Amino acid sequence: MIKNIAITGGTHGNELTGVYLVKKWQKNPALVKRSNFETITKLMNLQAIKEVRRYVDQDLNRSFGLSELGNDELENYEVKLAKELNSELGEKGSEESKVDFIVDLHTTTANMGLSIVVSNPSKITWRAIAYLCKMEPALKVYRWKGDIENAFVDSMAPHGFAIEVGAVPQGVLRADLFLQTEALIYHLLDYVEKENNGDELNISDEVEIYDHEVLVDYPRDEERDIVAMVHQDRQDKDFTLIEKGDPLFLTLENETINYDGEPRYTIFVNEAAYYEKGFAMTLAEKKMLKI
Numbered sequence: 613m614i615k616n617i618a619i620t621g622g623t624h625g626n627e628l629t630g631v632y633l634v635k636k637w638q639k640n641p642a643l644v645k646r647s648n649f650e651t652i653t654k655l656m657n658l659q660a661i662k663e664v665r666r667y668v669d670q671d672l673n674r675s676f677g678l679s680e681l682g683n684d685e686l687e688n689y690e691v692k693l694a695k696e697l698n699s700e701l702g703e704k705g706s707e708e709s710k711v712d713f714i715v716d717l718h719t720t721t722a723n724m725g726l727s728i729v730v731s732n733p734s735k736i737t738w739r740a741i742a743y744l745c746k747m748e749p750a751l752k753v754y755r756w757k758g759d760i761e762n763a764f765v766d767s768m769a770p771h772g773f774a775i776e777v778g779a780v781p782q783g784v785l786r787a788d789l790f791l792q793t794e795a796l797i798y799h800l801l802d803y804v805e806k807e808n809n810g811d812e813l814n815i816s817d818e819v820e821i822y823d824h825e826v827l828v829d830y831p832r833d834e835e836r837d838i839v840a841m842v843h844q845d846r847q848d849k850d851f852t853l854i855e856k857g858d859p860l861f862l863t864l865e866n867e868t869i870n871y872d873g874e875p876r877y878t879i880f881v882n883e884a885a886y887y888e889k890g891f892a893m894t895l896a897e898k899k900m901l902k903i
């Protein structure tokens with residue numbers, strides 16, 4: 613039984629779809645109300661939202677690692693905010709967390725369409741995703757496996773995921789992507805209501821996923837400055853196969869650098885927020901996952 617779900621927006625202050633969906637639902641709570649659980653809506657990083665920037669001191673969506681949450685010596689804005697949010701929506705790892713399911717709303721400058729990033733998998737999370745894939749066949753599912761502990765917002769709850777929609781510039785609202793995200797949330801709420809009711813959902817027992825393999829950085833010089841950009845033939849090719857010999861980067865001298873690896877799918881291609889993180893795209897394998 614899922615007793616409540618939190619829909620969070622503005623974790624990144626310049627991703628306006630989530631910010632304005634949460635504002636809309638806070639004005640009209642009936643839109644996200646269902647019969648057998650509570651829906652919480654929450655604007656996350658108020659200072660970053662005000663300044664229309666991703667974060668103030670550090671990325672809030674990387675601030676929910678257990679070691680960081682437990683460290684009293686770290687003092688910056690997002691570290692303190694993460695601790696407050698964890699008391700309200702967590703606590704992470706607790707047996708009796710205050711919120712059962714968190715869905716965190718994001719946008720991307722990459723051409724990812726409507727997609728889900730899963731990093732906190734549970735049986736309920738996968739069943740919710742399978743239901744959403746049935747309702748929205750264009751939905752893509754990306755299973756993220758970073759090399760560090762999962763420190764995303766949704767990791768505070770036992771179940772949940774992030775929604776990524778794009779392409780949309782930072783600080784911009786696009787009506788088509790706003791509507792798609794909104795519709796997906798209503799499907800999710802319907803799923804929880806039906807699951808709580810014990811309704812027969814006819815959910816598939818497998819989900820097509822893009823399974824994270826590796827981050828690909830830009831070519832750089834000795835000073836770590838970028839010396840090439842995403843090749844024009846790879847631009848906007850999210851969830852698209854890349855094979856050995858396909859153009860990957862274009863240097864500032866107009867030289868093409870080709871991909872030299874196993875066939876994989878490219879995701880988060882040329883995402884603006886990842887220049888500072890040091891990756892140009894990620895590579896994933898497509899597979900069917902038994903849930």
Ligand SMILES: [Zn+2]
Pocket residue numbers: 623624627717718719
């Ligand atoms: Zn984001």
